[in-house]
Amino acid sequence: MNQLMRQIFLATGLLVAGVALAAFGIDPGLPDTYWDQPQATQGKAPHDWSALESNLRPEACAQCHSEQFDVWKNSLHAHAYSPGMVGQFPAMGAQEGNNCLACHAPLAEQQYSDDADMNQSLGLKLTHPEGFNHQADIDSKALPLRHTGVSCAVCHVRGWQRFGPPPKKTGATGHQDTPAHGGFTATRTFEQSQFCASCHQFPQSMAINRKPLENTLTEWKQSEFSKKGVTCQKCHMPDRRHEFRGIHDPDMVRKGLTFKLATRKNTAVFTMTSSWIGHAFPTYVTPKIVILASAMDADGKELRHWQWEIVREVGYDDGWKEMRDTRLMPGESRDYIAGPLPEKTSLVRYQVTVIPDYFYKGVYQSLLADKMTETARIHITHAMDRADKDDYVLLEKTMPFSGLHEHAAH
Ligand code: HEC
Ligand code: HEC
Ligand code: HEC
Ligand code: HEC
Ligand code: HEC
Known part of the structure; x- marks a missing residue:
């Protein structure tokens, strides 16, 4: 001092x-x-x-x-x-x-x-x-x-x-x-x-399929967190620290979710729960989360794979439209089931990848494909490089699988 x-x-x-x-x-x-x-x-x-x-x-x-x-x-x-x-x-x-x-x-x-x-x-x-x-x-x-x-x-x-x-x-x-x-x-x-709210919530009048593109405060109000008095600040500024960590921070995102991997009959079941996120996961239309499951044999050779995406996708086609919304709401659990697993399966692997700037990457790509000033091109190229570096693997979980071997032995 x-x-x-x-x-x-x-x-x-x-x-x-x-x-x-x-x-x-x-x-x-x-x-x-x-x-x-x-x-x-x-x-x-x-x-x-x-x-x-x-x-x-x-x-x-x-x-x-x-x-x-x-x-x-x-x-x-x-x-x-x-x-x-x-x-x-x-x-x-x-x-x-x-x-x-x-x-x-x-x-x-x-x-x-x-x-x-x-x-x-x-x-x-x-x-x-x-x-x-x-x-x-x-x-x-x-x-x-x-x-x-x-x-x-x-x-x-x-x-x-x-x-x-x-x-x-x-x-x-x-x-x-x-x-x-x-x-x-x-x-x-x-x-x-x-x-x-003034920067993280759009007015209801700007809704697409009843939900504004930025709807964070409304999502929070409808969640248990608002009833318990767990504000934006409690999670994003713990003890008043000015952290503001979000989808770009792997540890923050891991903290918000719980994962479980189990077998059920001849399938693998990966359960993801939004346990500490005060709004939709993710809250905006810009990130995308990809879940990939692979069934592998004893030599590690992939036999089959499955893929799911967590995203709210909107597009412009004679007015804004929502194509899909597969996001997890606060407290929501969802099973991602890989099955039926092929006979020789001895290992199942789940990988969760986060693409925080998925939507913007598309924007940058289309801008770069068009005519633009030299200054604009340098800035957008920087932005593209930065966005690419932001992708990360959130989680990788592997589980041995033996259920089908017994079946195959008969
Ligand atoms: C109502 C507030 C608001 C306005 C107005 C706004 N933004 Fe943003 N912007 C945000 C928020 C919040 C984020 C972070 C969340 C996200 O990724 O969508 C963001 C993220 C971005 C990003 C990605 C992160 C980065 O900075 O590289 C870009 C690019 C961007 N905005 C461009 C724009 C442009 C261009 C405009 C004007 C046409 C604009 N924004 C107007 C709130 C706003
Ligand atoms: C219970 C804890 C919790 C509360 C309450 C909470 N958040 Fe979050 N927030 C998170 C976690 C964890 C993430 C990272 C996962 C994600 O992106 O959804 C996150 C992500 C974000 C992001 C990143 C963008 C995105 O697409 O997800 C923004 C912006 C954000 N929160 C703003 C807010 C605002 C504004 C509020 C209050 C209206 C709020 N948060 C309330 C935990 C919380
Ligand atoms: C996005 C808005 C935002 C920005 C930017 C921001 N603050 Fe804050 N600040 C807050 C909020 C909200 C609180 C209260 C948090 C709470 O009570 O949980 C706060 C609290 C504080 C406090 C009181 C801390 C305490 O422990 O009692 C100080 C001092 C402060 N901010 C200074 C700053 C300084 C200096 C900067 C820039 C380096 C800054 N703030 C940037 C929103 C902001
Ligand atoms: C010469 C030193 C000095 C400078 C420069 C200064 N502050 Fe402060 N500020 C103080 C002191 C001392 C207090 C009262 C004690 C405290 O709470 O930290 C205070 C209090 C505050 C508070 C209230 C904290 C609370 O408890 O709610 C905020 C907010 C704040 N300052 C913001 C700023 C911002 C923003 C700037 C820059 C634009 C700034 N200050 C520049 C010394 C300073
Ligand atoms: C003045 C407008 C403004 C206010 C007020 C504001 N934010 Fe933001 N916030 C932004 C913008 C713009 C971005 C995107 C920055 C970028 O990447 O370009 C952002 C980004 C964030 C992110 C990071 C999102 C990510 O993609 O990882 C979090 C978390 C966040 N804000 C939380 C909060 C919380 C919590 C509050 C209230 C205490 C708050 N913000 C208040 C404008 C604001």
């Missing part, structure tokens, strides 16, 4: 008594305009603030909030100003690009002013793929704020005011008088699933 922080913490300690009195105050919630699009600008920072307090960049927040920064910087929120998105902008122009930034970099200070501004930003992104300095060096070359994606200020700062959850120690709501950045407003809204 440096000298400045020590002073701040001492001062905060003295204030705790006062804050505790306010603990039973009324929760102010967030201003109604908090998630408006387009956003209002922050305006001018109060004149008596230090340069550090008047800096919206995540590296600036990191000087005093390194714990949050060090975790956030590895999340996809930190990388939301992505090559796969910006590579589509030259064909769209700045105005339409700003519609995408509404979720990927939504502050007024992150919007494009015009096409020239956009083109300059796309050029900078080629030479500086990372939007911020990972060591939190605030003197490093400052790229435009939009390059920091869904960064600290997107969720925490409006009109220079900081908003955050009630402090763990006091649980107090309302204005908290702390020495840095004029204190902050504490509200339980930060602890509620609704907080994530």
